[in-house]
Amino acid sequence: MLILYEHPLSPYAQKVKISLREKGIDFEARLPAGIGSGDTPDDFMAGNPRGEVPFLRDGQAAIFDSTIILEYIEDKWPTPPMLPETPENRARARLVEDVMDCHFEPITWGLGELNHFKRASGEMKDRIEARAGRQITGLHKWLERELAGRDWFNGDRFGWGDLSVIPYVNGAAGFGFAPAPGSALAAWHKRVMSRDSVAATAHEAVESVKGMQGVSDAVKSGLFKREYRDHRLEWMIKSGGVDVVLKGLEKDNIRFTPDFS
Numbered sequence: 001m002l003i004l005y006e007h008p009l010s011p012y013a014q015k016v017k018i019s020l021r022e023k024g025i026d027f028e029a030r031l032p033a034g035i036g037s038g039d040t041p042d043d044f045m046a047g048n049p050r051g052e053v054p055f056l057r058d059g060q061a062a063i064f065d066s067t068i069i070l071e072y073i074e075d076k077w078p079t080p081p082m083l084p085e086t087p088e089n090r091a092r093a094r095l096v097e098d099v100m101d102c103h104f105e106p107i108t109w110g111l112g113e114l115n116h117f118k119r120a121s122g123e124m125k126d127r128i129e130a131r132a133g134r135q136i137t138g139l140h141k142w143l144e145r146e147l148a149g150r151d152w153f154n155g156d157r158f159g160w161g162d163l164s165v166i167p168y169v170n171g172a173a174g175f176g177f178a179p180a181p182g183s184a185l186a187a188w189h190k191r192v193m194s195r196d197s198v199a200a201t202a203h204e205a206v207e208s209v210k211g212m213q214g215v216s217d218a219v220k221s222g223l224f225k226r227e228y229r230d231h232r233l234e235w236m237i238k239s240g241g242v243d244v245v246l247k248g249l250e251k252d253n254i255r256f257t258p259d260f261s
Contacts, residue, residue: 011167012066021197097164106235108171118216
């Protein structure tokens with residue numbers, strides 16, 4: 001059985017689940033033991049030195065990084081294809097994915113830091129959220145241009161480009177930053193949410209939020225350490241949250257990518 005270590009809220013994991021479901025591939029989703037603590041004692045860390053979700057186990061194959069996992073799935077189960085046919089359109093789909101993963105992800109992640117993990121309050125929280133709202137508006141405009149009259153980011157059919165966008169658009173909408181009513185992006189959002197693969201994955205994400213009530217206390221106690229890596233750290237600092245980072249370092253309730261060993 002194909003095993004996918006994941007968390008339903010992870011947009012990186014959501015991409016992979018949508019691809020697997022579009023291709024009709026059976027898999028077992030597992031939540032890593034001790035996720036968020038920086039110490040996961042099960043098979044999750046074996047062959048997965050970064051200790052991040054998603055992580056795919058396919059027999060002896062151990063694959064980490066969501067993009068590489070998507071490529072593995074596409075190579076092993078090419079039908080139906082998730083990538084467009086032409087090199088130009090394939091490159092465009094991958095560029096869309098890269099923008100989502102590197103520029104949109106830290107915003108929705110940061111909004112989670114503020115609202116679920118209570119990293120800031122009052123004027124600081126309001127200021128960071130206002131900055132996030134402006135950033136999301138800019139990314140929505142960019143996405144509108146990328147659609148350019150198409151039904152799908154992938155071109156003439158749903159695929160890689162679309163499954164790379166939907167987790168982030170849904171994540172932002174969950175914090176009150178949905179696509180503008182009547183926009184092409186809003187129409188795309190409605191269209192893509194009608195797909196079974198997307199609806200099931202989005203439902204799992206929404207359900208997982210119900211268990212988030214106590215996570216801020218876990219952060220305060222140091223039991224739960226959120227990972228502030230690369231673009232996330234940059235986003236928090238440039239968006240006015242440098243004190244969030246400094247306080248997290250002082251209280252030892254943030255972490256970074258572990259060293260390889």
